[in-house]
Amino acid sequence: MVRPDTTVSPLPQARWWRAGVVQAVSPPGVIDLGPGYLEPALLAVDEVLPLYAEALTMFGPAALSYGANAGAEPLRASLAARHGCTAEEIMVTAGSSQALTLLCTVLGRPGRFVVVERTCYDLGRSIMTDHGLRLREVDADGEGVRPEALDRALSHGDDVAFVYLTPTFHNPTGTVAGEQRRRELLAVAARHGVPIVEDDAYTELCLDRPAPPPSLAALAGRQGVIRLGSFAKTLGPGLRLGWLEAEPGLIDTLAGRGQLVSGGALNHLTSLAVSMLMGDGRYERRLSWLRGQLRLRREALVAALRSGLDESVTVSRPAGGFFVWLTFDPRRSEAALLAAAGRAGVAVAPGSRFGSAVGTHLRLAYSLNPPDRLAEAAARLAAAWRTEETLR
Numbered sequence: 001m002v003r004p005d006t007t008v009s010p011l012p013q014a015r016w017w018r019a020g021v022v023q024a025v026s027p028p029g030v031i032d033l034g035p036g037y038l039e040p041a042l043l044a045v046d047e048v049l050p051l052y053a054e055a056l057t058m059f060g061p062a063a064l065s066y067g068a069n070a071g072a073e074p075l076r077a078s079l080a081a082r083h084g085c086t087a088e089e090i091m092v093t094a095g096s097s098q099a100l101t102l103l104c105t106v107l108g109r110p111g112r113f114v115v116v117e118r119t120c121y122d123l124g125r126s127i128m129t130d131h132g133l134r135l136r137e138v139d140a141d142g143e144g145v146r147p148e149a150l151d152r153a154l155s156h157g158d159d160v161a162f163v164y165l166t167p168t169f170h171n172p173t174g175t176v177a178g179e180q181r182r183r184e185l186l187a188v189a190a191r192h193g194v195p196i197v198e199d200d201a202y203t204e205l206c207l208d209r210p211a212p213p214p215s216l217a218a219l220a221g222r223q224g225v226i227r228l229g230s231f232a233k234t235l236g237p238g239l240r241l242g243w244l245e246a247e248p249g250l251i252d253t254l255a256g257r258g259q260l261v262s263g264g265a266l267n268h269l270t271s272l273a274v275s276m277l278m279g280d281g282r283y284e285r286r287l288s289w290l291r292g293q294l295r296l297r298r299e300a301l302v303a304a305l306r307s308g309l310d311e312s313v314t315v316s317r318p319a320g321g322f323f324v325w326l327t328f329d330p331r332r333s334e335a336a337l338l339a340a341a342g343r344a345g346v347a348v349a350p351g352s353r354f355g356s357a358v359g360t361h362l363r364l365a366y367s368l369n370p371p372d373r374l375a376e377a378a379a380r381l382a383a384a385w386r387t388e389e390t391l392r
């Protein structure tokens with residue numbers, strides 16, 4: 001299907017985009033740069049529509065049966081081919097959040113620690129603390145966690161269940177760890193015998209060359225690393241579909257948990273539907289179109305912020321993912337900046353939501369609005385932050 005380059009048309013079903021059907025809807029008039037959602041017109045409605053009929057035609061009753069506990073073989077095989085591992089090293093999950101939940105139940109025990117970056121995905125933190133795990137924060141720099149900081153955290157004598165990292169297009173900072181950094185982190189964790197959970201939701205959304213280095217899982221041959229992947233950011237979170245990569249022994253343990261033995265793989269029919277998309281180049285075409293759309297949105301937001309804000313504010317230009325990370329003079333108050341943004345009709349995410357970052361930060365998503373709205377939001381923010389008293 002040919003679609004215009006710069007924008008996408010509004011959906012005829014717009015009336016269904018409302019509270020009670022979808023998770024969160026911003027009030028009328030507010031430009032919402034808060035959540036890491038895809039704009040409605042960027043969700044893969046056209047691509048997904050035929051897939052269920054195709055899967056039911058191809059697999060018949062097997063598509064409506066209990067699915068194989070670790071996930072249906074066609075999707076495991078496609079994912080293995082795409083990510084350079086074997087199908088035995090892939091397990092289908094109901095998205096990254098469910099994969100992390102499952103890992104917490106198997107690797108965690110209330111009171112154990114997880115080592116995390118000082119600033120990292122807020123809801124990943126919630127999933128871990130929901131399971132009674134305690135978070136030990138470590139310092140990061142422009143490439144993510146510093147190996148010496150990780151080494152120190154693992155030398156504390158705490159009972160550490162795992163290390164949780166996002167080395168590629170980090171949420172919220174957008175940073176990418178280079179290959180050398182990745183190898184150093186792997187070496188530290190291996191020396192301490194602690195597994196790494198690599199949350200890799202955004203890798204396919206690489207917007208610039210060069211591509212990021214291989215995943216930690218690939219570099220380690222999946223020994224001691226569990227990588228979480230998701231279709232939420234590439235097709236749509238409503239599919240509730242993702243996967244994890246791990247060594248086959250751990251996959252057997254995870255797939256042997258009661259919930260999976262009782263109910264079979266999660267989202268079995270959806271997994272077969274998505275396997276149809278991956279088999280014949282349609283997934284690749286979708287990704288390349290989506291990357292183009294995200295590139296336009298990133299450029300619109302970054303350019304308008306940089307031209308509107310003074311040099312005391314650092315505006316990141318991420319090489320992939322969904323988020324721009326703003327760093328302010330630490331004397332400016334996050335609460336006052338948020339309030340000024342709110343009065344200007346723009347919702348943004350406070351940096352403090354993602355942990356105990358040093359300094360004053362805000363996260364802005366460019367995934368949920370078209371380029372012209374992003375430029376408008378940036379202009380409103382720049383005006384609001386120029387005129388408001390936002391010093392502590």
Ligand SMILES: Cc1ncc(COP(=O)(O)O)c(C=O)c1O
Binds near residue numbers: 232
């Ligand atoms: C780093 C990260 N991990 C996981 C998720 C959630 O993934 P899923 O929808 O597959 O549960 C998100 C979504 O915001 C994310 O940013």
